Amino acid sequence: MAAPLEPLRPIIHSQISINYNPNLKYLYHHSFLCNRYGAINTNLFSFTLNSTSCRAQSRSSFEFYPINLWGVCSKLQKLRDSVRVRANSSCEHDTDSADKGETKTSETRSGSTPGPGSGSGTGSSRREKQGKGNWCWSKGNNKWQWQPIIQAQEIGVLLLQLGIVLFVMKLLRPGIPLPGSEPRPPTSFVSVPYSEFLSKINSNQVRKVEVDGVHIMFKLKGAELGVAGSEMNTKLQESESLLRSMSPTKRVVYTTTRPNDIKTPYEKMLENDVEFGSPDKRSGGFMNSALIALFYIAVLAGLLHRFPVSFSQHTAGQLRNRKSGGSGGSKVSEQGETITFADVAGVDEAKEELEEIVEFLRNPDRYIRLGARPPRGVLLVGLPGTGKTLLAKAVAGEAEVPFISCSASEFVELYVGMGASRVRDLFARAKKEAPSIIFIDEIDAVAKSRDGRFRIVSNDEREQTLNQLLTEMDGFDSNSAVIVLGATNRSDVLDPALRRPGRFDRVVMVEAPDRTGREAILKVHIAKKELPLAEDVDIGDIACMTTGFTGADLANLVNEAALLAGRQSKLVVEKIDFIQAVERSIAVKMASVQATLTPAACKNGNYSSPMKFSNSSFLPGFDVTGQITGIRKKDSWSTHLSGVRATLTFDHPTTNKENSKQRKHTVDPNAPDFLPLPSFEECFPRSSKEYTEVIHGQSGNVLKVPFRRIHLSGDEPHFDAYDTSGPQDINPHSGLPKLRKDWVDRREKLGGPRYTQMYYAKQGIITEEMAFCAARENLEPEFVRSEVARGRAIIPSNKKHLELEPMIVGRNFLVKVNANIGNSAVVSSIEEEVHKLQWATMWGADTIMDLSTGRHIHETREWILRNSAVPVGTVPIYQALEKVNGIAENLSWEVFRDTLIEQAEQGVDYFTIHAGVLLRYIPLTAKRMTGIVSRGGSIHAKWCLAYHKENFAYEHWDEILDICNQYDISLSIGDGLRPGSIYDANDTAQFAELLTQGELTRRAWEKDVQVMNEGPGHIPMHKIPENMQKQLEWCNEAPFYTLGPLTTDIAPGYDHITSAIGAANIGALGTALLCYVTPKEHLGLPNRDDVKAGVIAYKIAAHAADLAKGHPHAQAWDDALSKARFEFRWMDQFALSLDPMTAMSFHDETLPSEGAKVAHFCSMCGPKFxxxxxxxxxxxxxxxxxxxxxxxxxxxxxxxxxxxxxxxxxxxxxxxxxxxxxxxxxxxxxxxxxxx
Known part of the structure; x- marks a missing residue:
């Protein structure tokens, strides 16, 4: 006789399983004595045990009893079978011992990999896919994890079906008893006066009494039969006559209400042996009502789960799901989910800052007894995927406190008050379980700033939710061991009230990991996945390849590598799999991975020898080199590694500190990898980019002239400022829109011997460029035309530079600022130079000079021009020298001329040419302290001395002018002999060159070429007026373009200040264009921050000069800011400043609270002085x-x-x-x- 199936351990509630295999039908029978679970194979007509509740490898046979829908069992037959239950829920005949079965299972998990076509492999894959649909499954270390056979998505459907069936049954057959209640006759309730109740008690006619406060229910002796005594009064008789008409099976219960001033006659009840007590809440009637309510709730829950209703606050006509009240989706971490700092890698700085939080939660008394208040909130700020949520869980895990987490979006509801209610419940729950941690993910969803750009507009629910959050954080007891952790990647949009001390006291930056961090993260994920690695895999190398990757990116990288290895049926994951996974992650932003070999690889003709080639377009800050032999191989290596457009070189990890600190060169100038800069709104809060439309009279073209509008608070009128930032939100790969295309096309159709602004101005024609400049300067177009015709002003505007927003340089206009950028032989990065361009123009640079002398000069200039809305100038001799490998003696007029034409075709707006460095002037520099400091001047001087010939630029000046007047290129006659020290200021060599500049200026005007003259470098303040006076006199008032001048030589690192002092002085005397100096002058190539510092310093000098010159609109800016300062409108004062963010940060260093921004004092004087x-x-x-x-x-x-x-x-x-x-x-x- 077959042995019965042993009870399951642990006992699991009854389940009905639907298997996807149509040949199997599963039946499960549950009783208090045993659990039976069988599977019928309809094809083989055999029974197979499928019980994952049993212990693994247990052997049993059983009797199978099919059951019908109503639970009625009919024994059909008895079958015996011996089966082995496995962790993957499959059953197979096994006569071996349990120990051997376990050994075999362990070996299968740890080792061998079946062939791609093996049946066992297919079966295993199928079982893995079905794993979570079965009762249990194994995940590492032979641990059993129990999973429900019915998925959560199906619960709503089952509840809905069950509720509908019960509802229909109750509707059609009201008499059918519901489960949980005993069959009983219907009950009729009759209300009688209290006096009748007393009468019945006194006459001993009452059998049972239930007292519920003042409400009394009683039954008469024999009342079940519906018979009443004849001595009842009229009302009782009427009730009894009603009862007689009822079915004799119905029960009668009388109800009455006791007056408050009368006691219940318990003594009489005891005397007459009356059964009395309180109503039994657990009686069948109550259970019946409860079950009915439960069934209706099941129907409603099933309907809502099956047909979710959605409310959307943004789209009319849609409904969004109103989650239950309370804390909404907040959840407490389970014991099995404990995460500690050991599980978090790559964010060591953030972990160090959070250690104090952990220590406080572990031992709060240690701090409280000293009067210390714990931080109430910590804001985790970082890019998506950097591990902010994981860090929060690790803090709770380390401190061993409850981790209550929710997303801020769960507080957002259509109905006002729902979000605030959830916040209250969430904090109440946390305080109840203190010490604890509240984690609010994506907190910016409800905590956006209520004023300014990110203010919450007409959303009372968000505002109330935010207000409630602020109130709850303020309401913490100073000794409360509850800490709020918030996570966001947009801290700039958060309301300032949330970030003030006392709420979110601390901000922890969770940065993308560095190389060491990436290596640690990779080790964690590889260990977690138990990834078998090949011998050629070096995790350190992989970390070098993944600069800019976050923790989530690295987890995905490990998974991608495993997928690639599995796709090729490999036993281990090799290095090539990781490299291809890196390329997949980056290829989304780059060119097609099927591109041909890069030019850098093809330059090497020896294909059989090892050669460097770019294997991926990595982010700035690292590079890799790969070496292969036989570059013509058609394997997957060459396809993937050489196919991607490369940005930076790739060198294997090195311990050379100098090499690691050095910024790298751009390898493929056709595909630079640009990173975004801070936006216009971030740089200038309370400002907007606006345009005014001007119609050009002669052509009818509509000119859109840009300006920056500063929005002031209250009733103060807005202020409009000059703007050079150019079009915003433009991808550098696409370039700026071609603003001047129609203008240029129209003029070229008209023909003419020359194409320059001076030529048209002399003809009395107001071009679109002149009208554009007049609108920017708030002047009349005719005035602009006359100044250009006279030569006192220039509009640098090469007809090939179609992206240009024209500007004017002249002593009767606003003083302009030029910013020098460009690479060098040491550092050559197109990305860096384009960033410098964008950053300089953002902060007010009116022109840019590309002084590149390193690699890819042509390509660097092309990227700069296509992304520049301001004029771009160059020093052509720099590129000409590179063409002859840096040997000045190999220069010639032909090389120089070809360079001029090349740059003219690209769109360069003005050339700096040191044609005034004549052979006879060079000996005048012999007794100088610093000799010739100009690079261009020294190149020309060396060539002149080598051949003892006159400067070829001077000799071929007319030919240079012919090139310029065909493209409308302005000339900046260089000051190649400018003094490089205070000692050399105003010497003979400097002024001799200035005289020659005057000669060259007049010759240029004869050919309608616009000209400006470059001025001195190091001049003490008392000698500045002499320079300005001589330039106006000798150069016929042509615009003066000066480098500084630096007024002292004692401040390396601060020369942007020493030169700005001189710039303000010479600007007030008449200089039209100031060439900025950065803090790194004479020290090194400036970076982006140095560019900003130089531009701001010179914008101050230029504005000071405009005030001194009496420019008609200059003082309006000062007046607006002074008024805001006097009226303590701090935010307006910040917005009106040249650098709003720096001004605000300086103020907030000492008075960071929001209240300080409306206070009538600052930290200098305090509130009383x-x-x-x-x-x-x-x-x-x-x-x-x-x-x-x-x-x-x-x-x-x-x-x-x-x-x-x-x-x-x-x-x-x-x-x-x-x-x-x-x-x-x-x-x-x-x-x-x-x-x-």
């Missing part, structure tokens, strides 16, 4: 006392305040002081001397 606040008080005092005119009010107010001040008395060391002010202490001798 602010002069502007005192003046404001004086004016208020005068207004209150009704003084006359403003001047009189101020005078009388000051007198009154002075009298009050003098009346103050103060006793110091026994002496009384008052005549000179109560708070000022001076020696008595000094007081007496004043009286005398």
């Amino acid at each position: 602010c002069s502007m606040k005192i003046t404001e008080d004086v004016r208020k005092y005068a207004e209150q006392h009704g003084y006359g005119s403003a001047e009189e009010a101020v005078k009388r107010g000051m007198d009154a305040m002075s009298a009050e001040f003098l009346a103050a008395k103060k006793t110091v060391s026994g002496e009384q002081h008052g005549e000179i002010g109560g708070e000022i202490y001076l020696p008595e001798t000094y007081v007496k001397s004043i009286k005398i």
Whole structure:
């Protein structure tokens, strides 16, 4: 006889399983004595045990009893079978011992990999796919994990079906008893007066009484049969006559209400042996009602789960799911989910900052007894995928406290108050379980700033939710061991009230990991996946290949590598799999991976020898080199590694510190990898990019002239400022829109011997460029035309530079600022130079000079021009020298001419040519302290001395002019002999060259070429006027373009300040264009931050010069800012400044709270000694006392305040002081001397 199936351990509730195999039908029978679970194979007509509740490799046979829908069992037959239950839920005949079965299972898990076509492999794959649909499955270390056979998605459907069936049954057959209740006759309730109840008690006619406060239910003796006594009064008789008409099977229960001032007659009940008590809440009737309610709830839950209703606050007509009240989706981490800092890698700095939080949660008394208040909130800020959520869980795991997490989006509801309610419940729950951690992910969903760009517009729910969050964080007890962790990747949009101390006290930056961090993260994920690695895999090399990857990116990288290895049926993951996985991650942003070999690889003709080639377009900051032999191989290596467009070279990891610190060169100039810069809105809060439209009279073209509009608070009018930032949100790969294309095409159709702004101005024609400049300067177009025709102003605008937004340089216009950028032989990166261009123009640079002398000069300039809205100038001799390998003696006029034409065709707007460095002037520099400091001047001087010939630029000046007047290229006649030190200032060589500049200027005007003259470098302040005077006289008032001048030589690292002093002076005297100097002048190639520092310093100098010159619109900016400062409109003051973010950061260093931004003082003077606040008080005092005119009010107010001040008395060391002010202490001798 077959042995019965043993009970399952652990016991699992009854389940009905639907298997996808149509040949199997699963039946499960559950009772209090045993659990039976069988599978019928309809094809083979055999029974197979499929019970994953049993212990692994257990052997059993059983009797199978099919059951019908109503639970009625009919025994059909008995079958015996011996089966082995495996962890993957498959059953197979096995006669071996359990120990051998376990050994075999362990071997299968750890080792051998079946062939691609083997059946066992297929079966295993199928079982893995079905693993989570079965009762249990194994995941590492032979651990069993129990999973429900019915997935969560199906629960709603089952509840819905069950509820509908019960509802229909109850509707069609009301008499059918529901499960959980005993069959009983229906009950009729009859209400009677309390006096009748007393009468029945006294006459001993009551059998049972239930007292529920003042409500009493009672049954009469024999009331079940519906018979009543004849002595009942009229109302009772009416009730009894009603009962007689009822079915004799119905029960009668009488109800009455006891008056409050009458006691229940318990003594009489005891005397008559009446059964009495309180209602049984667990009686069948109550259970029946509860089950009915439960069934209806099941129907409703099933409907909502099966047909979810959605509310959307953005789309009309849609409904969004109203989650249940309370804390919504907040959840507490389970025991099996414990994560510690050991599970987190690559963010060591963040972990160090969070250690204190962990220590406080572990031992709060250690801090509280010293009066320390724990941080109430910590804000985790970082890019997506950097591990902010994992860090928060690790803090809770390390501290061993509950981790209550939710997403901020769960607080957002259509109905006002729902989000706030959830916040309250969430914090109440956390306080109840303290010490604990509240983690709010993506907190910016409900905490956006309520003013400015990110303000919450017409969303009361978000505002109430945010207000409630602020209130709850303020409501923490100082000893409360609850800490709020918030995570966001957009900290800039958060409301300032949330970031103030006392709420989110600390901000922890979770940065993308460095090389060491990436290596640690890779080790964690490889160990977690138990990834078998080949011997050629070096995790350190992989970490070098993944600069810029976050933790999530690295986890995906490991998975991709495993997928690639599995696709090729490999037993281990090889290095090539990781390299291809890296390329997959990066190829989304780059060119097609099927491209041919890069030119860098093809230059090497020896294909059989090892050669360098780019294997991927990696992010800035690292590079890799790969070596292969036989580059013509058609394997997957060459296809993937050589196919991707490369940006930076790739060198294997090295310990050479100098090489690791050195910035790398761009290898493929056709595909640079640009990273985004801060946006216009981030740089200039409360400002917007605007355009004014001007119609050009002759062509009818509509000109869109840009400006920056600064929005002020209250009723203050906005302020419009000059703007050079160019079009925003443009991909550098696409380039800027071609603004001038129609203008240029129209003029070229008209023909003409020359194509320059000076030529058209002399003809009386106002070009689109002139009208554009007039609108930017708030001047008349005719005035612009006349200045250009006279030569006092130039509009650099090469007809090939179609992206240009024209600007004008002249002494009667706003003083302009030029920024020098460009690579060198040491550092050559196209990405860096384009970033410098964008950054310089963002902060106000009016022109750019590309002074590149390193690799890829042509390509670097092309990227700069296509992304520049301001004029771009060059020094052509630099590129010409590179063409002859840096040997000045190999230069020639032909090489120089070809370079000029090349740059003209690209669109360069002005050339700096040192044609004034003549052979006879070079000996004049022999006695200088610093000789010739100009690079261009020294190149020409060396060539002249080598051949003892005149400067070829001077000799071929007319040919240069012919090239320029065909492209409308302006000339900046270089100051190749400018002084490089205060000692050499205003010497003979400098002024000799200036005289020659005047000659060359007049020759250029004869051919309608626009010209400006370059000026001195190091000039003390008292010698600056002489330079300006001679230039105006000798060069016929052509625009003067000066480098500084630097007014002292003692401040390396601060030369942007020493030169800005001289720039303001010479600008006030008439200089039109100031060439900036960065803090790295004479020290090194400037980076992006140095560019900004130089531009800001020179914008200050230029504006100071405009004020001194009396430019008609210059002072309006100063007046607007001064008014905002006096009225303590701090945010307006920041917005009106040249660098709003720096101004705000300086203010917030000492007064970071939001309240300080409306306070009537700063940290310099404090609240009591602010002069502007005192003046404001004086004016208020005068207004209150009704003084006359403003001047009189101020005078009388000051007198009154002075009298009050003098009346103050103060006793110091026994002496009384008052005549000179109560708070000022001076020696008595000094007081007496004043009286005398």
